[in-house]
Amino acid sequence: xxxxxxxxxxxxxxxxxxxxxxxxxxxxxxxxxxxxxMRYYISEINGCAYCLDMHYKEALHHGxxxxxxxxxxxxxxxxxxxxxxxxxxxxxxxxxxxGSESDKQAAFEQLKQHYDNEQIAWLTLVISQMxxxxxxxxxxxxxxxxxxxx
Numbered sequence: 001x002x003x004x005x006x007x008x009x010x011x012x013x014x015x016x017x018x019x020x021x022x023x024x025x026x027x028x029x030x031x032x033x034x035x036x037x038m039r040y041y042i043s044e045i046n047g048c049a050y051c052l053d054m055h056y057k058e059a060l061h062h063g064x065x066x067x068x069x070x071x072x073x074x075x076x077x078x079x080x081x082x083x084x085x086x087x088x089x090x091x092x093x094x095x096x097x098x099g100s101e102s103d104k105q106a107a108f109e110q111l112k113q114h115y116d117n118e119q120i121a122w123l124t125l126v127i128s129q130m131x132x133x134x135x136x137x138x139x140x141x142x143x144x145x146x147x148x149x150x
């Protein structure tokens with residue numbers, strides 16, 4: 001049940017959120033498929049059905065394989081995620097789920113093998129922004145299942 005419709009979201013709020021999305025779309029050092037993998041995983045952790053539907057479809061559209069998305073919750077035990085993807089997924093968990101300071105530091109050090117501090121800051125914004133969308137969509141009561149890739 002929708003509590004606040006998409007059209008009822010204050011325009012200044014949407015402008016801020018969409019401005020951040022546009023900035024993230026302009027990152028030229030990471031591909032959209034990888035970003036969608038991250039967004040799907042964040043939405044899975046946060047239990048956001050609407051965002052899972054959206055980012056599943058977006059990920060497939062950008063070349064992701066269905067079996068990788070279905071197995072994502074168990075990425076550490078599966079053979080189809082690259083070292084870089086595993087580092088990203090570990091960083092997602094450190095940021096979203098938390099854990100000990102030593103676990104977060106280990107995730108950060110592993111990520112540093114592939115990305116510099118500026119890139120890690122941007123990746124962390126991707127995580128934060130997706131978490132914000134998850135929170136809003138769940139609070140507003142958006143229904144899953146109707147998203148279409150444009």
